[in-house]
Amino acid sequence: MDLHCHLDLYPNALELAHKVNKQCEFTLLVTTSPKAWLETSKKMKYFSNIKVALGLHPEIAHLKYDELSLFLDSIKNTRFIGEIGLDGSPKYTDTFELQIQIFDKVMAECNFQGNKIISIHSRGATKEILNILVKYPNSGKPILHWYTGNLKDLKVAIKLGCRFSVGLQMIKSKKGQEIIRNIPKELVLLETDGPFTSLNNDFLYPWDTEKVIPYLAEIWECDSKECFVQLNSNLNLLLKSNL
Numbered sequence: 001m002d003l004h005c006h007l008d009l010y011p012n013a014l015e016l017a018h019k020v021n022k023q024c025e026f027t028l029l030v031t032t033s034p035k036a037w038l039e040t041s042k043k044m045k046y047f048s049n050i051k052v053a054l055g056l057h058p059e060i061a062h063l064k065y066d067e068l069s070l071f072l073d074s075i076k077n078t079r080f081i082g083e084i085g086l087d088g089s090p091k092y093t094d095t096f097e098l099q100i101q102i103f104d105k106v107m108a109e110c111n112f113q114g115n116k117i118i119s120i121h122s123r124g125a126t127k128e129i130l131n132i133l134v135k136y137p138n139s140g141k142p143i144l145h146w147y148t149g150n151l152k153d154l155k156v157a158i159k160l161g162c163r164f165s166v167g168l169q170m171i172k173s174k175k176g177q178e179i180i181r182n183i184p185k186e187l188v189l190l191e192t193d194g195p196f197t198s199l200n201n202d203f204l205y206p207w208d209t210e211k212v213i214p215y216l217a218e219i220w221e222c223d224s225k226e227c228f229v230q231l232n233s234n235l236n237l238l239l240k241s242n243l
């Protein structure tokens, strides 16, 4: 499984999609703008194991703000939302207020419709993300992707019903491991964030998430098989409609 992958941004995306659809049980293709979602949805509609999420990446909020109404109108047409969220890094200080406006409006609409699966970017903005999530408890199932916040906010996120998608980079870092140790294992999912991540000078691909399993097995003190069973059950629960 890969719960956060920019499959449309790899070179030869379509060719790759065939392979991913065959090899991977479930891939959530997150888009960076509503127009990209429209285009990519058309291209990917024949791949039953790939779901295309409607997104507006916070790093380009200022460039895609004019697509917000398309975003809000499109939410009713999909269960999968992402990548959305906030980026509080110094580089994006100027657009932070705008990012908040967009994220709040999108979450309000998700809350109105309910039952969405939402992949959320929260770098440097955990508190602001949580402040908005708490306002919209009926949006569905938020997944914090590549969580990098502190352990106190992590507790709040868990209480709010967040899930967490974790990848190879995260689990190889000390801080990432500490975070994962503090997440109940029922709430853990896998991701690559490819093609923005790499391994041995090549992109990470959705099937590479299985490389996370030995690390998780160590943290959870179980064998790889149990780990795999746990993750599969987490995925099934995520995708079930009414839980």
Ligand code: MN
Residues within 6 Å of the ligand: 004, 006, 030, 083, 193
């Ligand atoms: Mn991403």
